[in-house]
Amino acid sequence: MQKLTPRFIGPYQILKPDSNVAYQIALPPSLSNLHSVFHVSQLCNYIFDPSHVIESNKVQIKENLTFETLPLRIEDQKTKELRGKTISLVKVVWGGVTGESAMWEVQSQMRDSYPELFLSGKFRG
Incomplete structure (x- = not known):
């Protein structure tokens, strides 16, 4: 990602x-x-x-004008109601050559892409 x-x-x-x-x-x-x-x-x-x-x-900028960052850790977790659905979110700290930044991501997508972030047991949800 x-x-x-x-x-x-x-x-x-x-x-x-x-x-x-x-x-x-x-x-x-x-x-x-x-x-x-x-x-x-x-x-x-x-x-x-x-x-x-x-x-x-x-900074290696790719043809689509993006550069790669990797998830470092999960800092928080919350649920959000959206159009009658409950969505589980996790606050992921992303890191790369430009430093760190945090963004809320869909938990199921992060679990599928980066299962190692959930091994600590703190954010199993």
Whole structure:
């Protein structure tokens, strides 16, 4: 299973404004499959801090513009009523080169894909 996480990579130099709300960015060759013009909502103002930079050669972006993350652990469990059905959810912490992020996932799908996460007995449900 692959996830996109709302993390930034860079910083990259702005080459020129494309319009009032878009900028062309100088991307490295490893990101040549991306369009180089980005809307301002996808950019952030960068204040230099070496700990913020993710080396772009560590992030392997695939043709479908995703990168792989793996589930590290399950932090929580809950049930949700949706259209008359009860759905069991688990809060999964995903990890990769960009750090950790947590997302609620359908428990049965996670159990099928990653049964080892449920071996501890804490989240057997």
